[in-house]
Amino acid sequence: MPLSDISARIQAEEARVGRAPGSTRLIAVSKVQPIERVIAVLEEGHRLFGENKVQEAAGKWPELRERFPDVELHLIGPLQTNKARQAMQLFDAIETVDRPKLARTIARLKDELCTCPKLFVQINTGEEDQKAGVMPAEADAFIAECRALGLEVEGLMCIPPVEEEPSLHFALLKKIAERNGVPELSMGMSGDFEKAVAQGATYVRVGSAIFGERDYG
Numbered sequence: 001m002p003l004s005d006i007s008a009r010i011q012a013e014e015a016r017v018g019r020a021p022g023s024t025r026l027i028a029v030s031k032v033q034p035i036e037r038v039i040a041v042l043e044e045g046h047r048l049f050g051e052n053k054v055q056e057a058a059g060k061w062p063e064l065r066e067r068f069p070d071v072e073l074h075l076i077g078p079l080q081t082n083k084a085r086q087a088m089q090l091f092d093a094i095e096t097v098d099r100p101k102l103a104r105t106i107a108r109l110k111d112e113l114c115t116c117p118k119l120f121v122q123i124n125t126g127e128e129d130q131k132a133g134v135m136p137a138e139a140d141a142f143i144a145e146c147r148a149l150g151l152e153v154e155g156l157m158c159i160p161p162v163e164e165e166p167s168l169h170f171a172l173l174k175k176i177a178e179r180n181g182v183p184e185l186s187m188g189m190s191g192d193f194e195k196a197v198a199q200g201a202t203y204v205r206v207g208s209a210i211f212g213e214r215d216y217g
């Protein structure tokens with residue numbers, strides 16, 4: 001589906017629920033996609049992208065940024081502490097801060113590098129064992145811990161369980177953000193981004209609906 005159609009659907013949903021036009025930003029999730037498709041979307045003028053692996057992003061974005069310097073890149077996949085330095089140098093936002101050890105590493109590197117990407121805390125709203133993220137009951141304490149380390153928590157991020165109604169998870173994420181004074185919400189993917197807009201997403205992360213199915217073969 002053309003990017004403009006996705007943007008139009010976001011705008012229509014913003015209007016339907018009475019949100020300000022443009023208050024939801026579209027992250028084009030380019031992981032695993034052929035580079036020509038990514039370049040086509042860049043040539044359409046889109047600049048906000050998401051990748052879920054540091055290594056994969058490091059292999060394509062430094063070169064693409066030379067051609068498109070105003071790109072904004074978000075890390076939306078799990079981050080190992082031993083890749084934190086590279087991630088902080090490559091990404092404009094890390095959406096997957098999810099444990100004290102990682103927060104402490106980022107805080108130390110922030111002092112050393114004198115710069116820090118925007119940070120989002122990932123919340124495991126479905127309390128799934130296999131999924132990353134802070135448990136909802138531990139979210140307030142973890143956000144406070146990040147702040148005590150001198151980190152600014154700019155947003156929360158979640159990936160709802162596939163089998164469940166995503167709106168309930170989006171509403172929970174918003175509630176946690178509100179009570180902690182966190183401004184940004186990254187939620188909603190190809191199958192449910194309109195529901196996320198209705199629940200107040202400020203970022204939606206859409207991959208296959210823009211680029212087509214990912215070919216992992």
Ligand SMILES: *Cc1c(COP(=O)(O)O)cnc(C)c1O
Pocket residue numbers: 029031052076077159188189190191205206207208209
């Ligand atoms: C891959 C991915 C997306 C995009 O998924 P689609 O269903 O292709 O839109 C969004 N968020 C995260 C965290 C992802 O890993």
